Each structure stands twice: as C-alpha cells, then as structure tokens.
Amino acid sequence: MSAIENIPAEIQDNGLLRFLTCGSVDDGKSTLIGRLLFDSKTILADTLHAMERTSKKRGMEAIDLSLLTDGLQAEREQGITIDVAYRYFTTGTRKYIIADAPGHEQYTRNMVTAASTADLAIILIDARKGVLTQTRRHSYLAHLVNIPHIVVAINKMDLVDYSQEVFDRIMADYLAFAARLGIEDVHFIPLSALNGDMIVDRGERLDWYRGPTLIDLLEAASASHVDHQESFRFPVQYVCRPQDAANPELHDYRGFMGRVESGVVAIGDAVTVLPSGRETHVKDIQINTGSLPQAFAEQSITLLLDDEIDISRGDMIVKTGELPSVTKQIDAMLCWLSESPLDPRRKYLIRHTTRDSKAMLAGIEFRMDINTMEHQAAEKLAMNDIAKVSFKLAQPIFADSYAENRGTGAFIVIDESSNNTVGAGMIL
Amino acid sequence: MTTLTKQTLSHLDWLESEAIHIMREVAGQCSNPVLLFSGGKDSICMLRIAEKAFRPGRFPFPLMHIDTGHNYKEVTDFRDKRAAELGERLIVRSVEDSMARGTVVLKSADESRNKHQSVTLLEAIEEFGFDACIGGARRDEEKARAKERIFSFRDEFGQWDPKNQRPELWDLYNARSFKGENIRVFPISNWTEFDVWQYIEREQLELPSIYYAHVRAIVRRQGGMLPVTDITPARPGDTIENVRVRFRTVGDITCTAPVESDADTIARIIAETAITTITERGATRLDDQTSEASMEQRKKEGYF
Ligand SMILES: Nc1nc2c(ncn2[C@@H]2O[C@H](COP(=O)(O)OP(=O)(O)OP(=O)(O)O)[C@@H](O)[C@H]2O)c(=O)[nH]1
Ligand SMILES: [Mg+2]
Numbered sequence: 001m002s003a004i005e006n007i008p009a010e011i012q013d014n015g016l017l018r019f020l021t022c023g024s025v026d027d028g029k030s031t032l033i034g035r036l037l038f039d040s041k042t043i044l045a046d047t048l049h050a051m052e053r054t055s056k057k058r059g060m061e062a063i064d065l066s067l068l069t070d071g072l073q074a075e076r077e078q079g080i081t082i083d084v085a086y087r088y089f090t091t092g093t094r095k096y097i098i099a100d101a102p103g104h105e106q107y108t109r110n111m112v113t114a115a116s117t118a119d120l121a122i123i124l125i126d127a128r129k130g131v132l133t134q135t136r137r138h139s140y141l142a143h144l145v146n147i148p149h150i151v152v153a154i155n156k157m158d159l160v161d162y163s164q165e166v167f168d169r170i171m172a173d174y175l176a177f178a179a180r181l182g183i184e185d186v187h188f189i190p191l192s193a194l195n196g197d198m199i200v201d202r203g204e205r206l207d208w209y210r211g212p213t214l215i216d217l218l219e220a221a222s223a224s225h226v227d228h229q230e231s232f233r234f235p236v237q238y239v240c241r242p243q244d245a246a247n248p249e250l251h252d253y254r255g256f257m258g259r260v261e262s263g264v265v266a267i268g269d270a271v272t273v274l275p276s277g278r279e280t281h282v283k284d285i286q287i288n289t290g291s292l293p294q295a296f297a298e299q300s301i302t303l304l305l306d307d308e309i310d311i312s313r314g315d316m317i318v319k320t321g322e323l324p325s326v327t328k329q330i331d332a333m334l335c336w337l338s339e340s341p342l343d344p345r346r347k348y349l350i351r352h353t354t355r356d357s358k359a360m361l362a363g364i365e366f367r368m369d370i371n372t373m374e375h376q377a378a379e380k381l382a383m384n385d386i387a388k389v390s391f392k393l394a395q396p397i398f399a400d401s402y403a404e405n406r407g408t409g410a411f412i413v414i415d416e417s418s419n420n421t422v423g424a425g426m427i428l
Numbered sequence: 429m430t431t432l433t434k435q436t437l438s439h440l441d442w443l444e445s446e447a448i449h450i451m452r453e454v455a456g457q458c459s460n461p462v463l464l465f466s467g468g469k470d471s472i473c474m475l476r477i478a479e480k481a482f483r484p485g486r487f488p489f490p491l492m493h494i495d496t497g498h499n500y501k502e503v504t505d506f507r508d509k510r511a512a513e514l515g516e517r518l519i520v521r522s523v524e525d526s527m528a529r530g531t532v533v534l535k536s537a538d539e540s541r542n543k544h545q546s547v548t549l550l551e552a553i554e555e556f557g558f559d560a561c562i563g564g565a566r567r568d569e570e571k572a573r574a575k576e577r578i579f580s581f582r583d584e585f586g587q588w589d590p591k592n593q594r595p596e597l598w599d600l601y602n603a604r605s606f607k608g609e610n611i612r613v614f615p616i617s618n619w620t621e622f623d624v625w626q627y628i629e630r631e632q633l634e635l636p637s638i639y640y641a642h643v644r645a646i647v648r649r650q651g652g653m654l655p656v657t658d659i660t661p662a663r664p665g666d667t668i669e670n671v672r673v674r675f676r677t678v679g680d681i682t683c684t685a686p687v688e689s690d691a692d693t694i695a696r697i698i699a700e701t702a703i704t705t706i707t708e709r710g711a712t713r714l715d716d717q718t719s720e721a722s723m724e725q726r727k728k729e730g731y732f
Contacts, residue, residue: 016439046710071571072590073724082591085574086567088620095439097618109595113577116597223436237452240485250484257481259449259599288480298437300448300481313456337595351600354456412600419581419604421595 014094017223020084020114022142023124024134025103028155030081032124032193033100034065039200040215042089043068065193069100082107084114091219103134108141108384109337112424115142116410119223120149122214127160127190131173137370137384139174143183144333144386144426146402149221151187153214158192162205180373189214230297231322231400232263232271233408235353236315240302255286255302256311261353261407263319265303266294270320273309274398279320280307314355316398324400324408328393329362331428333402335386338415338422342381348422350393352411357395359413364389388428402426440630443623447474447615448481449599450578454560454613455481455488457603461560461613464732465491465518467499467507467636468678470564470616473624475510476631477615489562490517494548496541497524498659498681506636521552542680546730550586553610560603560611563732568620570709572724578617584608586730612732621676621708622701629694641674641692652685676708 021029037043043051048063054076055064069085070076081102089096099114115121121142125135142150152174160166171188178186189198190209197203199214212220240255265271269282284304285292295301303317311317318324336342342361350359365388366375381387402409413423437445454461463478465471478487491511495504511518523541526532531551532544553561567574577593579601594602603611616624628635645656647666653673656662659681673686674697691697723731 015436016442044707044710045705046707069571069574071574071724074591083575083593085571086618087574088568088618090622095623110593113595113597117599237449238456238482238488240482242485247484253484255485257452259445259452288483298442298445300445300452351602353600354453406598410598410600412595412597412602414602414604419602419606421597421602424595424597 014219015223016095016097017120017218017221018097018099018118019120019122019218020099020101020111020118021122021124022101022111022115022138023103024126024129024132024138025080027103027124027126027129028193029103029122029124030066030069030085030100031064032122032153032155032191032199033087033098034068035193035196035199036098036214037068037087037089038065039196040089040091080104083110091215094219096218101138105134105137105384108137109335111138112141112145112335112337115145115147116424118142118145118147120151120218120221121147122151122153124153124155125170125174127154127156127166127170130170131177133371135174136177136373139178139183140181140368140370140373140386141335143181144335146406146426148185149187150183150185151189151214151217153189153191155191155193157190157197157206158195162190162192162197164208167209177373187211187217189217230262230405231324232265232269232319233261233324233353233400233405234258234265234303234317235261235355235407236311236313236317237354239312253304254308254311255304256317257300257302258354259300260295260297262297262405263322264294264296265319271305271317272320272323273311274316274318274323274326275396276309276311276315278307278309280305280309282306314353316353316355318398324398324405326396326398328396329390330393330397330399330411330425331365331388331390332411332425333386333428334381334389334413334426335424336381336383336422337424338420339383340415340422341383342423344380347416349414349416350391350397350411350425351414352397352399353408355395355397357393357397359391359393362390362392389425391425399427401428440623440626443616443619444477444480444627446599446618447477450601450613450615451478451481451562453601454562454603457601458560458611460556460558461489461562462492462519462556462558463487463489463562464493464564465507465511466493466564466679467503467510468564469624469628469635469639470566472510472633472635473616473619473627473631474562474564475514476627476633479514487514487516490519492519492521492552492561494545494552495520495522496545496680497522498541500636500638500678500681502636502638503678506634510634519552519556521548521555523548526551538682540680540682542683543726543729543731545732546586546726549732550730553586554608558610559605560613561732562613562615564616565614565732566619566621566624567614567617569707570723572727576614576617576727578614579603580612580614581605582610582612582730586610588612588727590724590728622698625694625698625701629698636678638675638678638686639697641672641689643670644673644686645669646671646673646686653688654685655681657681
C-alpha cells in the first residue's frame, strides 16, 4: 500500500476560531476570503475549475475569488453578497469558521447574524474610499455584540500605489471615530485581497508595514470571549425522564439537560434553581452515559441533583451565592431587524436563554445616529435601527448584563404574527 | 471551587457540543420533530449525537428515511440494523409509493429519482404532521448549503427562500412555525467532511461496508465512475472495469459515484481526505454538475 498512512502529522488542536468579514459594499470582503482559502490551499481543484468557468463566462481574465462565497444565483448575477456564507479551513493547528457578511445596508441583519457568533471581526476599508457610513455601522455593531478582537483591513492597497500615507490617514480617521465608541483594541493591516499581499504571504510591495500578516493575526487571537471569571449559568433545555420499565434503576432518573453557558460546575457544588429559589447540590454530571467530575462553559451536559425539585425547560441552575438578577424589566441595546417597524402598542415575544416571555416596549430612550454617533429621540424603530430601549416582561428572566455575560445578557425578539425573529437585544 | 484558567474545548468537542445543543433545542421547542436517517456517514454521526443528547432516555423523535428504491442494499440493511440496535422507531417512505400515487412522474424510466425525494418528503411531513426535520447536511458540501441557517424555515410548499432568511443570533434558535410550515434543522452545519471522518474514528462508529475500499464493477461516464448494478446496467459499447473503490457519500445509486481508493480503514480514509484535491460532491455527485445552481434550485423546491 502507498505512503498515505503517514502523511498528515497528528494535528495539534488549538481549538476553533470564528471570524467574520464586514465593512462597506464592494470593499473586497468576499474576495479576501477567496484569497485566504486560495493561498492556504483550501480550495479544491473542482471548485477552482467551476469558478474559472464562471469567471470566463463573464468575460473576466483572472478567477473572480468572490465566487467562492457568493453562492446564490441572485448574488452571482449582481456581483454582491446578500446573505452570510460560511466557509471552513484549518491551518493544521486551528479550525476556522469564516462568515462572509454582506456590505449592503439593506442586509445589515444578516451581518448581525454573522457577528453574534464571532470571536474576531475583520472590518474592511477600501483604501480609495476611507471610512464610510457602513464601515461605521459595522464597527459599531461589532462593538455592540462585543466581538473581542477587531482587525481593520485597509484593502485595495494596489489601487493607491501601496501608499503608507493613505494607510496612515485612514488609520487616524478610524481611530478618531473608534475612540468615541469606546473601541479600544484594534489592529490595522494593509492588504490587497486581489493580489494576495499581507494575507498569507507578505508580498513585496508593503515593505513599510512591519506588523503581522492576516493569517498570523488569526493564529494568535485567543478564541475566548471573556477575560474574567464568569459565574456558572445553566439554562435547562430539556428534562430527561426515561422511566424505562426494563431498568428499575432508571425509574427515578431525572436529568436536567443543557449547555453550560458560562462558568464551571463540579460534583458536590451547592446550586440554586430559578425561579423557585430552591437549593440543592450537584449529584452527578453526565455526558452520554459517562460521568464527569466537573464541566465548563460550552459543554453540553446532563446534571443530576441531590433533591427532587420541580424543574422544567426555561428554568436556570446557578451556583448558590452567584445569582443573576431575576427581573421583569430590562434596559437593553436593541437592533431592529424587521421590515415592519417596532410598534410600541404591540406585544412581542422575547426569547432569553431557553425561556420565552411576552413583552411590551416600555420606552425608547434614544436611537443611535450612525453617522454622528449622536443620540436621537424616536417613537418607532425601523429596520437596521439601533436604539436603547426598555421592555416590560410578563415572566421574570434570569439575566446578567451582556458585557458581563453574553449567554445570559442576550435575547431575541420574535413577532408572533409572523414567527419571525425581528430584533436582537443586549441587556445593559 | 472555580478554576482560574478558562478551559476550552477541542474543535471536535466544540462541534459535538454545538450539535447536541441544537438537537435539544429541537426537542424543547418543537412538538413533533423527526430525524432523517439514511444510513450514510453524516446521519450515522447524527445518531451518535442524538444518543449523547438524550440517553438514558429515548429519542424524542422517530427516525425517517425517504427511500428512492435505488439505494445500496448494504446501506438500507445497515439503516434497519442501526435503528433496531438503538431501539428507536424507523419510518420509511418510498418514492415508489409516490410514483404509484401519481404524485411523482418521471420524465423517463431511467431518470434519477434523487430530486423527486422532495415530493415524498413533503408528503411524509404532511402525513405525520412533522413540524421539524433534523438533517445531516453540512455547509461545506455545496455553495447554496453554505448560505443556509441552522434552523431553516420552509413554507407550506417546503420552499426555502434564500433571499429572506430569518436572522439567527447567538445560540438563540427560532423554531417557530405555523401549521403546515416546517423547520429544517442542521445540527452538523459547521462540520466538514474531515471533521465527520475524525468523529467516526474517535467514536468508533460502525459504517456500511461500501464506505471502505472494495472491488467493484464500474463503467466510466462523463469523467466519473458509475457502478454497474441492476439499476444502472452497462450500455452496449461500455467497457466494464473492476476497480478498487470506496464511497465518500452514499445516496441514490443513479447519481452517486465512488472514488478510486485503497483505504480500507478509517485512519486511511482520513489520510486520503486530508490530501484530496476534489470536494465530496465534485467527486461523487453526478446530479450537481448539470447546472451551476442546481442545489439552490432543488432546495427552493423542498429538497433537504
Ligand atoms: N484592485 C483591487 N480590487 C479588489 C481588491 N479586493 C477586491 N477587489 C474588487 O472589488 C470588487 C468587489 O469585491 P467583493 O469581494 O465582491 O466585495 P464585497 O465587499 O464582498 O461586496 P459585498 O459583499 O457585496 O458588500 C470586485 O470587483 C473585486 O475584484 C483589491 O485588493 N484590489
Ligand atoms: Mg461579499
């Protein structure tokens, strides 16, 4: 047999990093992703051939790398991105999930979808155009959903003679506006997505830039969203009661299934169940049929408790002494995502962790003007508006501020007349 | 006691945990879901994930296969065996029944039945009143799939509207639908072919034998290999060759081609997958090549 057995070396696992590309229309987001995958040799031969054929059919000389992610007919016809495309690649040490977000304002809600799960945002800027409204909007949204790493990629450097002056000027512009938002940790990098400069290879035309390439930045970024110790939060998704007659041992089995949203839990820990407030201890932590001494954030597990307590989906198990706020009134930043405006007279459904509650708008404190970053008064919210609002809830939720805890600080708004997801909220 | 360093999951553990979370959301939010199980490698992974999500309880959904009647016996036998081992209910609905009813009309007797599965699927959804169908499609398979949400809304005609998808934020999934509408759920959206093979190795999952290298009679058509079977006999003038092959994906016989391979263990399949130059569908699907947008088109018509 051939030598294939010893080809891929054992992959050292540096976990998984999710990032998105965003920014204004046509500044090269899709091309950048195509380039990243092309230069890291992730695009396979048949995909490349198909892209070549399509590019030729459209009279282009070189392969149009944006075809890799712009997969819908309507996107290819118009040469734009409409919805997020997900792509995957690995460097041997890390797996990446890439989300290519659309730049058009009309599709901002799709950008928010991509941003909500990202660990890192690459915000592209066309070197000829500098900071535009959509650059500001996407930067603000990336900041609002609290993406820990922000990389500003100044693209199309080939069209400005790879000029350091242009780069410096745009960087200064961006920093001035970022400071007003409170965005602190930003990396700037000059690129040509078309020619592949500073993405995987440094190229020869950007000698004045001494910083890391894009791929170096990605490899070095930490995937964690938190720099502080979070409290244990366990929203119950599903209750397992097998009552399997064949196995009497299972007769009293009551497993509380869910994913650890944050923190750590160990067997023996004292826990409190919300909303009842009943206290007990962790008897066992199970995955499949095995038992674990402890579990941490992002693990899907089953918890068994010492005492028989009435617990159902929507309840939350937390550590005794580390309680979230139990509240029927929330202040939040809200992105409105629907074509039909937020109507203060209507009732909506709010989904927070595994819990649903009817909700009514209690007030709009202000709407954010993306251009000036000024607060404006508003009666209604239209699609893509971002505002500070408050809601009154029919049921209490168990919440932390979004800044403190993503999992228990985020919620969505659902319109029950269409079942659509119409808003994304972050509790203050 | 809390530890001070933040622990993180390996990429495979993270993907598994995400998939378990998604399945439990379906169980928590939907009143009558179903898991589509074909006996193929992706749906075999899905069954393991369902075990991890719900044992020691029963699955909160039955399994269902839409059978074109043109599947490899090794695969349908495996499907039945696996369902029996798990003690879960398996529903099989067949495209041939839809043909007999007259709801599926083939253009010619040898037309592939693959795309007609959508009709039978929609009929089964209506028959049982399913409000959610869990499937093993992955975003890395195809450029239209790369665009689809994890919880993907379908209207009462089973149609996907790619230009108007529901926003999907954080891990707050919205599985709500009105009667007659339907949610398709893809727990392994974020897995690649490579992840699937690694998972199969790690979990030591049993597979139908045709995933491993074996000698098979084939003819070469349109640059691909077509197995010689009762359903796809050799035509006059074809040269029949006996080639050592394996399947990267199993599906309808008329449109799923094997690849040449010596890989007879999972470790060897993983090694081959790591260095392959052709995508899973590119190497194996004879039906996707016809037009640039054929998957998107089929999805708009209710396909998985
Ligand atoms: N000269 C030059 N052109 C570029 C570069 N990057 C992208 N382009 C071109 O800019 C145009 C738009 O590129 P896309 O990648 O489709 O832009 P996008 O940001 O994804 O656009 P939307 O997703 O619709 O907002 C295409 O014609 C690209 O070829 C670059 O570095 N240099
Ligand atoms: Mg784009």
